[in-house]
Amino acid sequence: MADRPGEIELGTERLEAFSDAVFAVIITIMALTLKAPEGHGWADVRDDLLPGLIVYALSFTMIAIYWNNHHHLLRAAERINGAVMWANLFLLFCLSLVPVMTVWVREEYEHPLPAVGYGLVAIVAAVAYSILVRSLIRVNGADSTLARAIGSDLKGYASLVMYAAGVALAFVSPWIAYALYVAVAVMWFVPDRRFAR
Amino acid sequence: MADRPGEIELGTERLEAFSDAVFAVIITIMALTLKAPEGHGWADVRDDLLPGLIVYALSFTMIAIYWNNHHHLLRAAERINGAVMWANLFLLFCLSLVPVMTVWVREEYEHPLPAVGYGLVAIVAAVAYSILVRSLIRVNGADSTLARAIGSDLKGYASLVMYAAGVALAFVSPWIAYALYVAVAVMWFVPDRRFAR
Amino acid sequence: MADRPGEIELGTERLEAFSDAVFAVIITIMALTLKAPEGHGWADVRDDLLPGLIVYALSFTMIAIYWNNHHHLLRAAERINGAVMWANLFLLFCLSLVPVMTVWVREEYEHPLPAVGYGLVAIVAAVAYSILVRSLIRVNGADSTLARAIGSDLKGYASLVMYAAGVALAFVSPWIAYALYVAVAVMWFVPDRRFAR
Amino acid sequence: MADRPGEIELGTERLEAFSDAVFAVIITIMALTLKAPEGHGWADVRDDLLPGLIVYALSFTMIAIYWNNHHHLLRAAERINGAVMWANLFLLFCLSLVPVMTVWVREEYEHPLPAVGYGLVAIVAAVAYSILVRSLIRVNGADSTLARAIGSDLKGYASLVMYAAGVALAFVSPWIAYALYVAVAVMWFVPDRRFAR
Helix, strand or coil: CCCCCCCCCECCHHHHHHHHHHHHHHHHHHHHCCCCCCCCCHHHHHHHHHHHHHHHHHHHHHHHHHHHHHHHHHHHCCCECHHHHHHHHHHHHHHCCHHHHHHHHHHCCCCHHHHHHHHHHHHHHHHHHHHHHHHHHHHHCCCCHHHHHHCCCHHHHHHHHHHHHHHHHCCCCHHHHHHHHHHHHHHHHHHHCCCCC | CCCCCCCCCECCHHHHHHHHHHHHHHHHHHHHCCCCCCCCCHHHHHHHHHHHHHHHHHHHHHHHHHHHHHHHHHHHCCCECHHHHHHHHHHHHHHCCHHHHHHHHHHCCCCHHHHHHHHHHHHHHHHHHHHHHHHHHHHHCCCCHHHHHHCCCHHHHHHHHHHHHHHHHCCCCHHHHHHHHHHHHHHHHHHHCCCCC | CCCCCCCCCECCHHHHHHHHHHHHHHHHHHHHCCCCCCCCCHHHHHHHHHHHHHHHHHHHHHHHHHHHHHHHHHHHCCCECHHHHHHHHHHHHHHCCHHHHHHHHHHCCCCHHHHHHHHHHHHHHHHHHHHHHHHHHHHHCCCCHHHHHHCCCHHHHHHHHHHHHHHHHCCCCHHHHHHHHHHHHHHHHHHHCCCCC | CCCCCCCCCECCHHHHHHHHHHHHHHHHHHHHCCCCCCCCCHHHHHHHHHHHHHHHHHHHHHHHHHHHHHHHHHHHCCCECHHHHHHHHHHHHHHCCHHHHHHHHHHCCCCHHHHHHHHHHHHHHHHHHHHHHHHHHHHHCCCCHHHHHHCCCHHHHHHHHHHHHHHHHCCCCHHHHHHHHHHHHHHHHHHHCCCCC
């Protein structure tokens, strides 16, 4: 089955299992960064818990969307190789930076730089995902089920543009950036429920 | 097999594996929030470790019951779709808030607000679970094994009422709330051992 | 196949997968409780890192032995029921207390109480394991492969006696307790390598 | 199939699943040790986030390489025994020390001792890996696919020499040590992509 010398043919099972475990730990560990309020009044909830909860919900949704897309992507893939494994690890690396950015935004949400950092991590993760898609197409062939299932990837490009706009406009106001990041999440969330096999 | 256009048919395996990993991390990460006593006397154990241990035991039981029910639910399910995946992720999101509430209750157990917060998370998780059940029934059909296995879900409604009562009565005394939360756990724990296939 | 009314027959796969995930998280999360030395000299290593490293090595070995035995136990089991699931969850609960005890012993290793606490958690975990064994035998039958494979469980009783002695003698000197806990680990570690199918 | 009395024959599945979970948790938990900058200016990013990010990237790559090699190693293995299980657990123990070393290097990267510590953990992990390889060859036979696939293990010896040089030269300058550690990662990363089945 190996039509390129020096490339291993691997099933996707263990890659999926390992990625699932990493996704699960990233998503859950972010919950651990939520701080319990330091007092027991409404003001403590508002100041200590609420900002963290909102950013956490955004990051959770972002990771969940990646997990969902990753799930569909690898189901469509029939073969992987070393390049796919490293592309996948690079994606996981980028996503593993989301928790620390979540904490930073929670602590300093009124300033532009944390919003920029969050957006940059999102951009790098989106680039990593598209590298993963490309390396999967290279192994599976341009006329494979996978390549056809992905199509033009318009949403991927739109996300990149919106994240980049968020990074640039964060210097005007971080709230514009947050609005754009939420918009990306909503865009992926909604039609994903009607994703056709 | 897809009898609804635009809906994917997926097996439950990877959903179960991912959920299991998230359940496992949530349940174990809570143990990490336990604080070692800061001294080496009985008083330090009583003040630092004991409250945390008791709340942890309650939260552990709560997550364990969800894992148990989730396990039975997905075993009975034959097919899932995108809506089920998001309902499941919403449930995991709610449960991932249990650790931070556990820490808050441990630190401020004598005040009403943490007891209220704990109960609200429990209510939202119960609602998320019933959304998951409904979306599973919608994919599998109202006359499926799944739908028959679930039946009237009396215990689910009873839990909601007891949690809501806990939230309301926490303002009278948080101890009433804790008693009700423990009662819910006991109610699920006991008959679950005789759950019929 | 269900010869007792009202009991579910389940395969062991998902129970094993969930337990593995919890074991893996417990064992790895303990590593997170290791403190990096606060300076950069040999004295900092000796004071900050070394005690933690030694206790961590002991706890890691203890959890690893449980994982190993759990692995063999469930391989020999053919069926489980609700009681087995709860016995298993109780075992995982007990083992999840090992990290916090590890931290406490690291911080206060010269005092009796942390050594007592560590031993008590070990005793409760050993009791939980034997409850799991018993509930497995009850489902699988007294003449099953499982029941024969376990035999008299002499080592289990010896461990309990040694842990109990450690708890009692910790008040004389915690070092006696630590020696006994290490002895239990060595006892399980050595012959386990020649465990016969 | 057991040609040595007193040794169990086990499939590799659960060992792989457990190891994967531990690898996944180690790699993700390191991300949790990243500190969010304490301010919101470029200087805070440079001082608080950047050093941690660079060391994290190195450690992530190191763990990822081990996961990758481990994956190929166990795919080639047909049988395991108790010795393999303990060798594997020892490897996981060594790798679980990487996060705390990562934190130490981040905090004190300008001093020799943290660089020495990091290198020592890397050496012990490399030794543990070669013990695992040897114990796998012993069970599978010197003329098995596994033994032939591994061959002379030149890269393993080169890594050990480079790590040892790093540990020694860290006392001249820690930057030499870091350069050598990065070189090892690059050496494994590059040709691994053309690993032949």
